[in-house]
Amino acid sequence: MSALLQDFIPGPVQKISSLGHDSLYIKRLDLIQSWSDGNKYYKLKNNIAFALDNNIKTIVSKGGMFSNHLYSLAHACSNFGIELVCMIRSYGTDGDNPTLSELTSLSKEILFLHPEKYNQFNEAEALRIYPASLFIDEGGKSERALQGIHELMDECLLQHPSHIIISGGTMTTACGLIASAPEEIRIIIVPAWKGCTKQFVKDNLNEFGIVDACEWELWPDAHWGGFAKYDSALVSFMDSFTRTTGIPLDPVYTGKMMFAIDEKIKTGYFRKDDSILAIHSGGLQGIKGFAYRFSEDWGEYEKLVFGDKS
Numbered sequence: 001m002s003a004l005l006q007d008f009i010p011g012p013v014q015k016i017s018s019l020g021h022d023s024l025y026i027k028r029l030d031l032i033q034s035w036s037d038g039n040k041y042y043k044l045k046n047n048i049a050f051a052l053d054n055n056i057k058t059i060v061s062k063g064g065m066f067s068n069h070l071y072s073l074a075h076a077c078s079n080f081g082i083e084l085v086c087m088i089r090s091y092g093t094d095g096d097n098p099t100l101s102e103l104t105s106l107s108k109e110i111l112f113l114h115p116e117k118y119n120q121f122n123e124a125e126a127l128r129i130y131p132a133s134l135f136i137d138e139g140g141k142s143e144r145a146l147q148g149i150h151e152l153m154d155e156c157l158l159q160h161p162s163h164i165i166i167s168g169g170t171m172t173t174a175c176g177l178i179a180s181a182p183e184e185i186r187i188i189i190v191p192a193w194k195g196c197t198k199q200f201v202k203d204n205l206n207e208f209g210i211v212d213a214c215e216w217e218l219w220p221d222a223h224w225g226g227f228a229k230y231d232s233a234l235v236s237f238m239d240s241f242t243r244t245t246g247i248p249l250d251p252v253y254t255g256k257m258m259f260a261i262d263e264k265i266k267t268g269y270f271r272k273d274d275s276i277l278a279i280h281s282g283g284l285q286g287i288k289g290f291a292y293r294f295s296e297d298w299g300e301y302e303k304l305v306f307g308d309k310s
Contacts, residue, residue, distance in 0.1 A: 038282015040072035042148035139170030149176025161277035167253035
């Protein structure tokens with residue numbers, strides 16, 4: 001196995017004292033030191049190892065116009081000398097999009113698919129067009145990704161939490177945590193998109209044959225009206241949180257997760273003796289996408305996180 005693949009320093013755990021609970025901590029996956037960061041490190045590690053071990057030269061994957069998954073996968077493939085074909089869900093091209101610009105700068109092949117064709121694109125289609133490639137589904141969803149999340153749980157257990165909280169998109173990370181959590185831990189999932197139900201999570205667990213030993217729950221109403229939706233309250237909260245703690249958040253996942261935690265603390269959801277570990281899943285490149293699309297709302301926050309490049 002590549003030495004670079006094993007080059008890894010885990011993200012630290014930081015106490016949060018500003019939200020009114022004495023035992024609130026955040027696992028900073030955004031500060032992982034390796035060839036990738038965030039939850040993507042754990043989701044991609046075994047897929048990259050599989051490709052290297054089997055001399056696979058091309059990976060085909062899919063995602064949206066601002067996909068954290070494709071962004072991280074592109075950097076990983078560049079580090080390991082693997083070609084990447086990105087199937088982008090889109091009604092048209094957008095050459096100024098910061099995520100797509102990054103993929104282009106890394107010389108990754110980009111193909112735009114109308115949403116209907118995108119939804120139909122699967123492993124069989126990928127192998128038909130790119131024989132001997134490795135297909136990785138949207139968000140990195142795979143059995144190998146779940147195995148990587150088990151390693152994340154091992155790191156989380158060092159903190160001895162009673163509750164672990166994770167934001168969710170495809171629910172791969174959430175399912176991996178549920179699969180590996182001991183029964184005394186409660187997993188809380190904060191979905192980033194409108195309409196997510198417990199049944200959706202259960203269907204994903206069943207797809208991978210996961211029998212949940214721990215208790216888990218969904219906070220389904222923290223999506224702000226839908227995936228990538230927001231209002232001024234979220235912008236204000238994230239700005240204040242980052243200035244107070246020094247921790248940057250992203251508008252799609254971690255910002256909404258921390259806002260929801262703050263609201264639950266205020267309503268007395270958690271007991272004083274609960275030990276809460278929120279997982280910062282990374283994805284900070286998403287800030288640039290929001291600042292690109294909604295500069296009036298997110299331009300100042302982008303400068304706060306990345307500095308003023310003007």
